[in-house]
Amino acid sequence: MxxxxxxxxxxxxxxxxxxxxxxxxxxxxxxxxxxxxxxxxxHPVKGSPGYYTSATFKATRIINGHSIENIGTGVLDFRIAHRFGQLNEGIKNLYGLDNAITKFSFDYGIADWLMIGVGRSSFEKEYDGYAKVKLMRQTVNGRHPLSISYLGSISARTMDVVNIPGFKYYLSNRLFYVNQLLIARKFNQHLSLQLMPTYIHYNLVASEAEPNDVFAIGAGGRLKLSKRIALTGEYYYTIPGHKLSGYSNSISLGADIETGGHVFQIFFTSSAGISERVFIGQTKGDVTKGDIHLGFNISRVFTIVRPKEFRDGKP
Amino acid sequence: MRQLAFLLYMIVFHTGFASGQKDIYQVTGGTIRFHSDAPLEMIKAASKNLIGAVHVSKRTFLFRISIASFQGFNSPRQKEHFNENYMESDLFPLAAYSGKIIEDVDFTKDGEYNIRAKGKLTIHGVERQRIIKCHIVCKDGTISVQSDFIVLLADHNIKIPRIVSDKLSPEINVSVNLVLVQKPSS
Structure with a gap:
């Protein structure tokens, strides 16, 4: 052979x-x-188009501002937010705990891509309403690397802040408009980051020299430490030349704590106001001088309309 | 040249031998349901996103299901918790059952059989050797499978937080229905 x-x-x-x-x-x-x-x-099970990345953030807010997350369809979210006074007020005011700005709000999920909400904040007695729309969703298979949402909000300040005799307060003088893009990516189980280009229109500003349009870019993120606890951070940089004078940038650091059915958010922030036009454009405090507020957000969800998918626990 | 042809022949012969196509039946439709019956809450969910194959002469089988595809639950948030906190479906996207059928059954003949499947059940990234009883109906070249079994969360390293201990059962009842047909020879 x-x-x-x-x-x-x-x-x-x-x-x-x-x-x-x-x-x-x-x-x-x-x-x-x-x-x-x-x-x-x-068919690769993971690559089906329906597999959107879930839980980029734990809650619909990162800290002050909105996250990419929407509330579920047919779910009503009752939220109570508190911002206490400044830490540097000392023991006399129990480090700011004697004073608090509060906001109550109701959020509702109309569809999985659309949520709306109304709220009332005690700072300058302001009412606001908003809509948040999902434009793109990050997918598990990487076809869409990012999630993008649009947030549009209108608010009305009902407190009279101008003390000039004879000043006629038209409704238009009380209104503010906020437009935000939320661009987020969940990098892995632990890390999610978000960018928030923001445009705010103030119908009434302090003087003629002040701009009515304020531009800002925000950055936020979360670092998940365990299944129940995540660290969160948020910063809004107002663009020089397009910002109101005498105000500083908003910075916040906090934690999300998941307790069974809901998420408890506790944090330190330089902003006292809770509506977008206040904390993005009109943050008064100076962090370096200790103008820091303790704050928390709590939410309670109620299922109003159970989506078909969830009815009787059967698909 | 002749040697090359011989080698090619060997490769083709051996690989062909390894996977006799006509012996393989594949899942064309199936549902996996589970429910957790706890004192304070009943949780149900199901998924049709099941794929699988059975090699009828070797009597081996493999089934897979995507965890994120389960629907049902009592709220969207509960579904999110299922994926995020309990099953960690980002890390472990699939559950699988892979092994061999103990009984020597001729699946190509019509009839009803009660069989035992032995293999490893992988859920939440944790493998467990399991023997699962199934009821099988073979008819006109299709195999219908029905099976009920229990999965212990502790077996698969899924922890129940104390706060939901009344709402989540440590024993999950799983029910499987699926139909297999012979794979068209390609």
């Missing part, structure tokens, strides 16, 4: 051996390589 043919024969037998051995091994340990190959060729 030709040596080459002999070698080839030995080689082919040698190639077969691990194959045959592998088959015996496979079935004994439930490692069905041949079946695995077939299933891998089938």
């Amino acid at each position: 030709n040596v080459k043919v002999l070698l080839l024969f030995i080689l082919s037998v040698a190639l077969c051996l691990p194959c045959a051995y592998g088959q015996v091994q496979d079935t004994a340990f439930g490692n069905n390589a041949d079946l695995e190959k077939i299933l891998d060729q089938q």
Whole structure:
């Protein structure tokens, strides 16, 4: 026999051996390589278009501002937010705990891509309403690397802040408009980051020299430490030349704590106001001087309309 | 040249032998349901996103299901918790059952059989050796499978926080219905 043919024969037998051995091994340990190959060729379960990344953030707010998350369809979220006074007020005011700005709000999920809300904040007795729309959703398979949402909000300050005798307060003088894009990416289980280009229109400003339009860019994120606790941070940078004078940038650091059904957010922030036009454009405090507020957001959700998917616990 | 042809023949022969196509039946439709019956809450969910194959002469099987595809639950938030906190479906997107059928049954013949499947059940990234009883109906080249079994959360390293201990059962009842047909030879 030709040596080459002999070698080839030995080689082919040698190639077969691990194959045959592998088959015996496979079935004994439930490692069905041949079946695995077939299933891998089938529609990859992970890559279906329906698989949007979930839980980029735990709550619909990062701290002060909105996150990419919407409330579920048919769910009403009753929220109570508190911002206490400044830490540097000392023991006399119990480090600011004697004073608090509060906001009550109701958020409702109309569809999985649309939520609306109304709220009332005690700072300058302001009412606000907003809509948050999902424009793009990050997918697990990476086809969409980002989630993008639009937030539009109108608020009305009902307190009279101008003390000029004879000043006629038209409704238009009380209104503010906020437009935000929320661009977020969940990088992994632990880290999610978000950018928030923001445009705010103030119908009435302090003087003619002040701009009515304020531009800001926000950045926020969360770092999940455990299944129940995440660290959060948020910063809004107002663009010089397009900002109101005498105000500083808003910075906040906090924690999300998940307690069974809901998320409790506790944090330190340089902003006392709770509506977008206040904390983004009109943050008064100077962090370096200790103008820091303790704050928290609590929410309670009520299922108003159970989506078809969730009815009777059957799809 | 002849040697090359021989080698090619060997490769084709051996690989062909390894996976006899006509012996393989594949899942064409199936549902996996589960429910947790706890004192304060009943949680139900189901998914049709099931794929699987059975090699009828080797009597081996493999089934997979996407965790994120389960629907049902009592609220959207509960579904999110299921994926995020309990199953960690980002890390462990699939549950799988892979192994061999103990009874020597000829699936190509019509009839009803009660069989035991032995293999490893992988949920939440944790493998467990399980023997699961199934009721099988073979008819006109299709195999219908029905099975009920229990999964212990502790077996798969899924912890129940004390705060929801009245709302989540440590024993999850799972029910599987699926139909397999012979894979068209390609």
